[in-house]
Amino acid sequence: MKLSKERYPVSVLKEVQDSIDVRPEYQRPLVWTLKQKRLLIDSILRGYDVPKMYWHRQPDEEQFEFHVVDGQQRLTTIWEFCNDGFALPKDSDPVDGISTAKLKYSGFNTELKKRLHLYSFDVVIVEEAIQNDEEDEVREMFLRLQNGTTLKAQEKRNAMTGRMRAFVKEVAQHPFFESCKFSNTRFTYDHIAAQMTCLELAGEPVSLRDSDLNKMYAEQTDFDPKGNVAKKVRRTLDYLTQAFPEHTRELERYNAVTLYSLASSLIDNYVHQGTEKKLADWFIAFETERRADMEKDEDSRDVQLVEYQRLTSYSTDAAESLAKRLEHMQRRFFLAAPDIELVDPTRIFSEAQRLAIYRRDGARCQLRIKCDGSEKLKWNNWHADHKVPHSAGGKTTVENGQVACPDCNFAKGAVG
Structure with a gap:
């Protein structure tokens, strides 16, 4: 697995949204609360350190250039805020004397937008995994990166391989x-x-x-x-x-x-x-x-x-x-529902039953779906078929059995 590091300012993250898949199949659903989203935007405005993200580069023929291994919640929060998806809390402290209380992105002045746009994230790029075992490594990386968060058990299983x-x-x-x-x-x-x-x-x-x-x-x-x-x-x-x-x-x-x-x-x-x-x-x-x-x-x-x-x-x-x-x-x-019947516990005809059915039917197919029933079947090339299907309550008896050639019996199963 090859890793490289790049820096992405928020202004670029806004522009490349269509090329990033934040929901590859091993990812968990979006779970951040509004409080967590607001805290991220506030941290960016104040220049606080935010953990780096991990992206997995995809082959050229794929729809997305990157799959997000870690950073899903941060990315979607940035995109949501920049689309006026939520406002900062009414009790937000000013940022260098500029009030941010109850502001959405559209309400930011030039200084606040500059602070937001110029903030850069460290992004670790996992280069395209060619082999299956390398793809497994990406899933293992996801699990390890989420180890300190509240992943539910099924979310962890969803990232497992096999x-x-x-x-x-x-x-x-x-x-x-x-x-x-x-x-x-x-x-x-x-x-x-x-x-x-x-x-x-x-x-x-x-x-x-x-x-x-x-x-x-x-x-x-x-x-x-x-x-x-x-x-x-x-x-x-x-x-x-x-x-x-x-x-x-x-x-x-x-x-x-x-x-x-x-x-x-x-x-x-x-x-x-x-x-x-x-x-x-x-x-x-x-x-x-x-x-x-x-x-x-x-x-x-x-x-x-x-x-x-x-x-x-x-x-x-x-x-x-x-x-x-x-x-x-x-x-x-x-x-x-007392009228529901048990199926016959015996599903397979015994050798004695098979012989009786074979002799009674003259060794000729009775289904006649794929054949006309004129050919006499050899002992090692016929099926004992239930007239009334076993699954529908048909008994495994000579009376309910009939000779069927393999082609007709398979055809009966395909249509019924």
């Missing part, structure tokens, strides 16, 4: 999150997406604390975004999006992960096609009942709802809490 980080970033863009009440402030969607992925990896309720998610990111750097776990996460979120196609205020941070676990279990173990509306109607009714119960006097409240409420308030990311909340949701949901 396929797990990339997969969580992808999942965080899923439309389901737009249906939730909570916003993506400081990578909240990424945090919830990481928890959902962690649950799917484990296949059961597990601890979802920051330390557990950090471990997942570290151990799953080679995570397969096309593997079974990734497919299951997407499939479950697709199901939830069908259940909640519009913004739903009942979808809070504390219940989104538990609801995901319930949906994931439905997909794995039950005939779930067409149950999306049932789940949504039940969930909204459940949340309405829970909120109404909280308004009752203590002696009149539902004991089970009191316990559920306690579990959503304390140790919410602990394995035991997640398991008990899921158990509570499952019990109430299946009481409200």
